Amino acid sequence: MAKRSFPLSHVYRLLEPGPVVMVTTAGKGRTNIMTMSWHTMLDFEPPIVGCVISNRNYSFDILKATRECVINIPTVELAKKVVGCGNTSGRKIDKFKTFHLTPAAASCVKAPLIDECYANLECKVVDGKMVAKYNFFILEVLKAWIDRSQKDPRTIHHRGKGAFMVAGETIKLPSKMK
Amino acid sequence: MAKRSFPLSHVYRLLEPGPVVMVTTAGKGRTNIMTMSWHTMLDFEPPIVGCVISNRNYSFDILKATRECVINIPTVELAKKVVGCGNTSGRKIDKFKTFHLTPAAASCVKAPLIDECYANLECKVVDGKMVAKYNFFILEVLKAWIDRSQKDPRTIHHRGKGAFMVAGETIKLPSKMK
Numbered sequence: 001m002a003k004r005s006f007p008l009s010h011v012y013r014l015l016e017p018g019p020v021v022m023v024t025t026a027g028k029g030r031t032n033i034m035t036m037s038w039h040t041m042l043d044f045e046p047p048i049v050g051c052v053i054s055n056r057n058y059s060f061d062i063l064k065a066t067r068e069c070v071i072n073i074p075t076v077e078l079a080k081k082v083v084g085c086g087n088t089s090g091r092k093i094d095k096f097k098t099f100h101l102t103p104a105a106a107s108c109v110k111a112p113l114i115d116e117c118y119a120n121l122e123c124k125v126v127d128g129k130m131v132a133k134y135n136f137f138i139l140e141v142l143k144a145w146i147d148r149s150q151k152d153p154r155t156i157h158h159r160g161k162g163a164f165m166v167a168g169e170t171i172k173l174p175s176k177m178k
Numbered sequence: 179m180a181k182r183s184f185p186l187s188h189v190y191r192l193l194e195p196g197p198v199v200m201v202t203t204a205g206k207g208r209t210n211i212m213t214m215s216w217h218t219m220l221d222f223e224p225p226i227v228g229c230v231i232s233n234r235n236y237s238f239d240i241l242k243a244t245r246e247c248v249i250n251i252p253t254v255e256l257a258k259k260v261v262g263c264g265n266t267s268g269r270k271i272d273k274f275k276t277f278h279l280t281p282a283a284a285s286c287v288k289a290p291l292i293d294e295c296y297a298n299l300e301c302k303v304v305d306g307k308m309v310a311k312y313n314f315f316i317l318e319v320l321k322a323w324i325d326r327s328q329k330d331p332r333t334i335h336h337r338g339k340g341a342f343m344v345a346g347e348t349i350k351l352p353s354k355m356k
Contacts, residue, residue, distance in 0.1 A: 013338035016215050018196010037194050040218035042230060042312050050228065052220060083351045130308065134220050136228070157195035160188070162353035165195050168346025173261045175340035
């Protein structure tokens with residue numbers, strides 16, 4: 001997928017709507033993908049993101065050790081693969097191979113981009129103080145990529161138990177907020 | 179709006195999709211409303227929520243002092259009022275009056291519910307360690323209310339600069355995730 005650099009100051013516009021994302025990591029000679037919905041922006045620029053990655057997940061130890069990951073944002077066309085990655089563990093399978101996803105080289109981190117996702121955010125862990133108590137990692141986005149052809153990406157938003165809301169129309173209102 | 183008690187174990191299903199919410203507080207003999215999008219679940223049960231409330235907001239001092247608030251979830255019918263609350267400050271106006279919203283008594287906290295919102299989560303601050311650095315409050319949801327007639331609530335999701343994605347259709351997939 002043809003991607004272009006995306007301004008770091010606009011990264012909040014991708015995550016603030018609350019899409020399900022896929023977090024990629026690389027460590028011990030392997031890569032992994034984890035499906036994740038518990039994330040929030042913490043600051044605009046540099047973009048700081050907080051996210052929960054459970055210590056039961058294979059990605060937890062890799063992220064703790066390497067302090068690097070990529071947040072990949074899928075659209076509804078990838079929904080089955082997103083759920084597949086959520087239902088399985090990187091301890092047992094290579095998710096890129098199993099779900100026919102394409103790893104692409106990142107520019108600032110060793111974790112791979114998922115080529116099929118319309119946006120990719122290369123991140124490093126900048127604060128691990130909340131990991132022990134909440135499994136909450138604080139990340140800085142170092143580099144962002146986007147497929148600019150997708151003006152209104154049909155992201156998916158988890159409502160629990162396999163129900164996903166698909167992004168609908170976008171409306172404009174006279175907001176003074178960023 | 180007729181509301182019923184909502185199981186605390188299901189609260190994540192309301193917030194995980196990432197809707198814009200309205201946070202109400204009460205202090206110094208006044209109430210306030212703040213529009214907010216930077217929130218995430220941190221745990222299922224009891225439901226723990228992390229959210230950013232900037233120290234530039236009037237609600238920040240009230241929340242710090244009273245350690246109580248309500249997270250109210252609006253649907254698209256309220257979008258203009260949501261933006262109105264975001265564009266103004268409780269230092270200068272009474273937002274309930276200005277935007278014709280109806281305060282209703284909560285059961286566990288002094289902050290009011292916004293009656294017109296389809297769901298309301300009564301919260302107390304349980305961890306303030308991240309407030310100084312990130313304006314990040316950690317809340318426990320004590321009581322949840324919902325209008326059960328809204329099966330697929332048309333929540334709004336902020337894309338920045340006054341653009342809001344409106345919740346579209348819901349799809350079901352064979353996910354093993356909670």
